[in-house]
Amino acid sequence: MMLHYEMTDLGFLTYFLGIQIQQHEDSIFLSQEKYAKNLLTKFGLKDCNPAIIPMTLNVKLEELKGEEKTDAESCRRIICSLMYLTKTRPDLECPVNKIARYVSNPSKQHFDAAKCILCYIQGTTSFGFIYPKGGNGKINEFCDADWGGDIDKRTSTGTYLFLLDQKPISWSFHKQQTIVLSTTEVEYMTLSNANCEAIWLK
Incomplete structure (x- = not known):
């Protein structure tokens, strides 16, 4: 790209928008220390x-x-x-x-x-986070819900976590807008939201 555009090579990325990046031969470490x-x-x-x-x-x-x-x-x-x-x-x-x-x-x-x-x-x-090189690319999904945990509005909270080779790549903790009548219902809603994220990741 440097042959066609005027640019400067600053080397490996070390800091971007408050996130520190440490690149090693066998891994990458991300933090906001x-x-x-x-x-x-x-x-x-x-x-x-x-x-x-x-x-x-x-x-x-x-x-x-x-x-x-x-x-x-x-x-x-x-x-x-x-x-x-x-x-x-x-x-x-x-x-x-x-x-x-x-x-x-x-x-x-x-x-x-x-x-x-x-x-x-x-x-x-x-x-x-430490992301090592290699791995088999396996994605694991975990989700859970808190039924009616909001004292004021009685809404529930859903959360999910995705791991790529046991390293976190996507997570969410959000209050659901719909008031549900059972723990089963809130679990299904949380699972549905997590599956939408899984489709995007895969």
């Missing part, structure tokens, strides 16, 4: 104690109903920044998706949940 550290510095949690899990167990988030209000603008900035970090961090997909549902009117509970995720990131900034 620099982006994650910048988030902690930006929101004043650079020296916070790391959390073991991204969200407190047994805590059900719900809409603001008389609870203590918070700095909505700061909360929105944290949530929006966290959403981009899920590009290489499927372990954050569930907690970030849950707090993002309340971004229009966040309460102190939602702000605390967002800061808890940042504290978890403090101890996991180097997390990422």
